[in-house]
Amino acid sequence: MASSGAAACKPNAKSGELGDMPAMMAHHMPDEMRALGLTMHEQASKFAQEASKIGPGGDMRPALAELSQVVQACNACHAAYRLD
Numbered sequence: 530m531a532s533s534g535a536a537a538c539k540p541n542a543k544s545g546e547l548g549d550m551p552a553m554m555a556h557h558m559p560d561e562m563r564a565l566g567l568t569m570h571e572q573a574s575k576f577a578q579e580a581s582k583i584g585p586g587g588d589m590r591p592a593l594a595e596l597s598q599v600v601q602a603c604n605a606c607h608a609a610y611r612l613d
C-alpha cells in the first residue's frame with residue numbers, strides 16, 4: 530500500500546509524493562474496480578511481510594501461499610475489466 534501504484538486505491542490522499550495522482554485516478558476508476566485494486570495491494574503487502582521473514586534456507590511455503598493469493602487478486606480484476 531506504500532507504493533505509488535496504490536494511488537488509485539487512496540482517492541482521499543490529498544498531497545505528498547503522489548501529488549494529484551490519487552484524485553486523478555479516482556476520477557476515472559469505478560468503485561468496484563478500486564475495491565479489487567485495494568484487495569490486490571493489501572494482499573501484496575501480506576506477501577511482502579511473509580517473504581521478509583524467510584531466512585537463509587528457510588521455508589518459503591507461507592510466502593508462496595500469499596503470492597498465490599496476490600495472483601488471484603490480479604486475475605479477479607482482469608476477468609472483470611478491460612480497456613478497449
Ligand code: HEC
Nearest residue numbers: 562563565566569599600602603604606607610611612613
Ligand atoms: C484493479 C484492477 C486490476 C488489478 C488488481 C490488476 N490489474 Fe493488470 N490490468 C488491469 C487492466 C484494466 C488492464 C488492461 C487490460 C486490457 O488490455 O484491456 C491490465 C493489464 C495488465 C497487463 C498488461 C497486459 C497486456 O496485454 O499488455 C499486465 C502484465 C498486468 N495487468 C499485470 C497485472 C498483475 C501482475 C497484477 C497483480 C499483481 C495485476 N495486473 C492486477 C487491471 C488490473
